[in-house]
Amino acid sequence: MQTLQRLSKHIVYLTPVQETDRPVLGAVTGNTRTLVIDAGNSVEHARLFHDELKKEMIKPDYLVLTHSHWDHVFGLEAVQEPVLCQVDTYSNIQMLQKLTWDDIALDQRVLAGTEIAFCADAIKKEFSEKPRNICLPLPDIRFEKGMTVDLGGVTCVIEHIGGDHAGDSCLIYIPEEKVLFLGDCLYANMYAEKWQFTSKEVLRLLTEIEKYDANTYILSHHPHPCTKKEMEHEFKRMKTCAELVISCQGDTIAIQQELTRKLNRDLTEDEIETVGFFVNGYSG
Ligand SMILES: [Zn+2]
Incomplete structure (x- = not known):
């Protein structure tokens, strides 16, 4: 409704x-x-x-x-x-x-x-x-x-x-x-x-959006609607994924392990999906 x-x-x-x-x-x-x-x-x-x-x-x-x-x-x-x-x-x-x-x-x-x-x-x-x-x-x-x-x-x-x-x-x-x-x-x-x-x-987009x-x-x-705090978390997660896919050279398992270590907890389904999207877009 x-x-x-x-x-x-x-x-x-x-x-x-x-x-x-x-x-x-x-x-x-x-x-x-x-x-x-x-x-x-x-x-x-x-x-x-x-x-x-x-x-x-x-x-x-x-x-x-x-x-x-x-x-x-x-x-x-x-x-x-x-x-x-x-x-x-x-x-x-x-x-x-x-x-x-x-x-x-x-x-x-x-x-x-x-x-x-x-x-x-x-x-x-x-x-x-x-x-x-x-x-x-x-x-x-x-x-x-x-x-x-x-x-x-x-x-x-x-x-x-x-x-x-x-x-x-x-x-x-x-x-x-x-x-x-x-x-x-x-x-x-x-x-x-x-x-x-x-x-x-993603990195360019986030830099642009964060100017507002x-x-x-x-x-x-x-x-x-999302609050500033919620979006700050989301931006940080996306930035981390964007950086990890490069440093881990598109290796899904390595990115997931590194992200788990950084967050100090298991990844959510959404996070696993996001990692997958970054891997799909990785061209070396
Ligand atoms: Zn659309």
Whole structure:
């Protein structure tokens, strides 16, 4: 069950759904304007959020896309407000416009290696009883490196950050609230042959993210916002893995042993998975 949560005086968000891969949708409201973050994974998802906003008397003025993956853009058809996005997000949407999304087309693309089973399965679940004539209107405003949107006393700093997960990933920082929407940028590259992280990209990304003075972090598929302390732990773990995969030359057992020694405890399933992603992305 998705619910609208109030994070602060100026920020609300709709909780994610794991099964159908619905990401968090956010809205930042200043004295004069509201910026919505992401369009959602279907027209129903976008409408649900916009209906919830209406109940709170919040009227969206702009929408920004964090990146072009299906679960963040398939709701675009239901969006009335002008849409902002990074230039590569725009060209990726142009490519998505050419595809069809019925089961046969999805299965063929999974077989051909151009779509991944994880996304195809989630699309089938989200659209199990809905027609799949996905209409993707193109965004209205494009930026390359980023832009700042003044909402009246509240600012949204949008920055293109990239990373392994998606080259067009953008983050949205609200300095007055010390809140950072990270989209999916901290997740692995799922479109590689094996899901992977590369040390170089992760280390660069973390350095960029740590420049922001934030107390609350929102990851699009995480069930709740993360605190500074939680993210500091996560950043440290990711950095350690990124460094160990190089010093251990991609040797899974050696990395796991070294990480266990550093943490002074057994590794969690998540940590073992993260090590695996770094090993998959290790090229020597
Ligand atoms: Zn994504």
